[in-house]
Amino acid sequence: MFKRLCSTALIFGAAALAPPLAAQAQGVACLPRDALVERLESRYKESLAGGGLQSPQQMIEVWASPEAGSFTVFITRPNGVGCVVATGRHWTGATIANAEGVAG
Template sequence: MYKRIVSAALVFGAAALAPPHASAQTQAFCLDRDQMVAQLQLRFGETLHGGGLQGPSRLLELWASKETGSFTLLGTRPDGISCVLATGTDWHSALPVTTTGEDS
């Protein structure tokens, strides 16, 4: 019994640490960006909160809803296909950090 528990823990632990593309069971949800944005807006009430480039080949965007607290991290490729990289709940916006210049 103990061997089975340890073996199962090792298998599931290794699977959890594997990069997403290493698992055949991992399926990203991808759509044309316009379709993806429409889904985020209509189904989840999310709006664009920010984004930036991840190298020359991917645009990252954070979509979130202040009302429901849901959020989605999108990655968009140069061909216009967007894939959901992460989703979650209990989104909150942080206050911007400002410097006073006293340490300069």
């Protein structure tokens, strides 16, 4: 009985510590932000296209390459680790209209 209880506790404990299933399925890559940025700049020729605070604990960044058309979205945590949440192709940048030129 004690062996079953310990085995069950180990199995459920290991499952609780595993990354979320969505992260496993999408192959979320987490690296120190500096290493991630270096890879995006050197390998994919991407540069910062925009971003902002998603919450006090997370900053979201979008990096893109207008020439190659690729883009990467990642979240950086306060500990300096960045996790890629999306990548894609056919990037098109958008321009924000100048608020001073809008009649209202």
